[in-house]
Amino acid sequence: MIIRHDNSGGKPGWYLDFVYTGAYDNNGVKKFESDFGVYRWLATSEPPYNTEAEGCIYKVEVGTGGVKNAGTDATVSLTLCAGSNCFLHVPNLAQYGTSGPSHDYFERGNRDLFEIPTNEGCNYACRMIIRHDNSGNKPGWYLDFVYTGAYDNNGVKRFESDFTVNRWLATSEWPYNTEAEVNHCPAQAENAHLPFSLLEQYVNNA
Numbered sequence: 726m727i728i729r730h731d732n733s734g735g736k737p738g739w740y741l742d743f744v745y746t747g748a749y750d751n752n753g754v755k756k757f758e759s760d761f762g763v764y765r766w767l768a769t770s771e772p773p774y775n776t777e778a779e780g781c782i783y784k785v786e787v788g789t790g791g792v793k794n795a796g797t798d799a800t801v802s803l804t805l806c807a808g809s810n811c812f813l814h815v816p817n818l819a820q821y822g823t824s825g826p827s828h829d830y831f832e833r834g835n836r837d838l839f840e841i842p843t844n845e846g847c848n849y850a851c852r853m854i855i856r857h858d859n860s861g862n863k864p865g866w867y868l869d870f871v872y873t874g875a876y877d878n879n880g881v882k883r884f885e886s887d888f889t890v891n892r893w894l895a896t897s898e899w900p901y902n903t904e905a906e907v908n909h910c911p912a913q914a915e916n917a918h919l920p921f922s923l924l925e926q927y928v929n930n931a
Contacts, residue, residue, distance in 0.1 A: 726761040726845055729777035738768030741778065744846070760810060761846035762875075764883060772879070781847035781883070783813060784874045785821075785839040787855075789831050790867035790891075796832035797894075798861030799903075805850035805873060808910045812848045815841055831866060847875035847883040851911070856904035857894055865895030868905060 726744055730737060741763040748757040767776045785803065789795050805813040815821065819830045821839040830837045850873050857866055868890040875884040888907040896903065 726759070727777065728761075728763070728767070730767055732769060732776050737776075738766060738770050739776075740766050740768075740771075758810060759845075760807065760812065760848055762848050762883060763846050765877065765879075765881075778846065780878045781843050781845060782876045782878075783841045783843065784876060785818070785841065786870075786872040787818070787831065787835075787837045787839070788869035788871075789833060789835045789837070790869045791834045792867050794833070794863055794865065795867035796835070797857055797864050797866035798831075799857035799859055799864040799866065801831060801855065801857045801866075803871070804854040805848075806852040806854070806910075807849060808852065811852075811854075812845070813841065813843065813850075815839075847877055849875070849884040850886045852906070852908045853886070853888040854904065854906045855890070855894075859896060859903050864903075865893060865897050866903075867893050867895075867898075871907075 726746070728741065728744060730739060743763055744761045746759045747755050749755050763778045765778065766772065767778055768774070769776065783805070801818045803815045803818050804811050818839055821841045822828055822830050823838045823840055853871055853873070855868065855871060857864060870890060871888040873886045874882050876882050886909070890905045890907060892905065893899065894903045894905055895901070
């Protein structure tokens, strides 16, 4: 989503919270929906001094446990959601690692950092799904936590979320699966669209 104005008229500066879009077929059935959190001025008189908004960088920290054989060489994927609306899916998280392609990610005791740029506005993640493909030698993985921060193009943090896992993602260890989901969303976000302005209020008041 790219939104802008032409800076015309008296006092053209505009503080934009969010844009919500829904795509409906000819029968009125919703096929897709998207949320774009902006939460800043589109103005030449206020920071960041421009009349266009787009883009967000998600910074992710993944903590691997310290137990024996905690690390994995499997391919790890990450999905971030707000209720049923999943807005970011990363099939191979290591490709976005800040330590470079030669670094051995997801090893025992690691605190690995990743940066994922997008062309959309920042969204608040209250639900996180992380999994691996069970490939490689000893693919079982003990995951401590996932932390996410959403930063706008000016480096300002818009949202942050902590997801505690503290269990194995492995077919050889309880609970014998390679996926973990952590959900902190308010109940009304599960089965209905919740604008991110309301989600932000929920987070601030929690």
